[in-house]
Amino acid sequence: MTDTRSAAWDTYSQSKPQRRQTNAKGETTWFNWTQYADHGPGHEVLALKSGDTVLDLGCGSGGNLAHLATLGTKAVGVDLSPAQLAKARERWPDADGTELHQGDAVAYLAETFTLFDAVFSVFGAAWFTDPALLLPLVRTSLKPGGVFALSQRPPVEGCYGCQASYIPRGAEKDPAVVKRWDYEPEVWCSLLEAHGFAESTATVLPAPSHDRRTMGTLLVRAVRGDDPRA
Numbered sequence: 001m002t003d004t005r006s007a008a009w010d011t012y013s014q015s016k017p018q019r020r021q022t023n024a025k026g027e028t029t030w031f032n033w034t035q036y037a038d039h040g041p042g043h044e045v046l047a048l049k050s051g052d053t054v055l056d057l058g059c060g061s062g063g064n065l066a067h068l069a070t071l072g073t074k075a076v077g078v079d080l081s082p083a084q085l086a087k088a089r090e091r092w093p094d095a096d097g098t099e100l101h102q103g104d105a106v107a108y109l110a111e112t113f114t115l116f117d118a119v120f121s122v123f124g125a126a127w128f129t130d131p132a133l134l135l136p137l138v139r140t141s142l143k144p145g146g147v148f149a150l151s152q153r154p155p156v157e158g159c160y161g162c163q164a165s166y167i168p169r170g171a172e173k174d175p176a177v178v179k180r181w182d183y184e185p186e187v188w189c190s191l192l193e194a195h196g197f198a199e200s201t202a203t204v205l206p207a208p209s210h211d212r213r214t215m216g217t218l219l220v221r222a223v224r225g226d227d228p229r230a
């Protein structure tokens, strides 16, 4: 049976260009947490060292993973969309140290025996999965002290919990609909603490001042706590 979500994300994939060859600094790989080019923090949020293993939930066309591989990490990505993963393989054919899996993030986390040094998601599966399902699995897939971080658009005021996202499919078809989960920053911190994470922070990074768009980026970060009961 075709997963309607993966078909929706394949459609999304067709509408997005590949990542640029270089960024504003002339770098060929880089980490971007936000919807704006050359903006916001980089890979330091994940506190990785060479030799660490890191997981990207909803890695898309793989730009952030390719960058992490250049730091000497084993960079694992999971994505529902075969089209997104095909773009990743085409754009980063020589990205040694990366490993890509097609499938649902929850299913992957439930099956993997790997313990990761960090798990992250940039406008990815963590936005499109109920945190009540995702957070327990992320926690048990992280080493104690390992970082979990995600970014996504901030919620629209008053629109919290499960929301509908519409993916255009052209003039002749209805849009595809996928579910996403939106919460205020302080609610994210409460959810993380309730699921055994510590040191949680959630902030809205402002849009760059030179851009006509004004929407910021919600960046959430926590570490796996060591409470064995959580």
Ligand SMILES: C[S@@+](CC[C@H](N)C(=O)[O-])C[C@H]1O[C@@H](n2cnc3c(N)ncnc32)[C@H](O)[C@@H]1O
Residues within 6 Å of the ligand: 009, 010, 057, 058, 059, 060, 061, 062, 078, 079, 080, 081, 084, 103, 104, 105, 106, 121, 122, 123, 124, 125, 128, 129
């Ligand atoms: C908006 S794109 C972001 C892609 C990438 N993280 C980036 O920064 O360009 C969302 C991605 O999440 C993937 N995705 C959505 N829900 C997912 C799930 N439940 N499991 C795995 N991947 C998922 C989609 O296929 C898509 O590639």
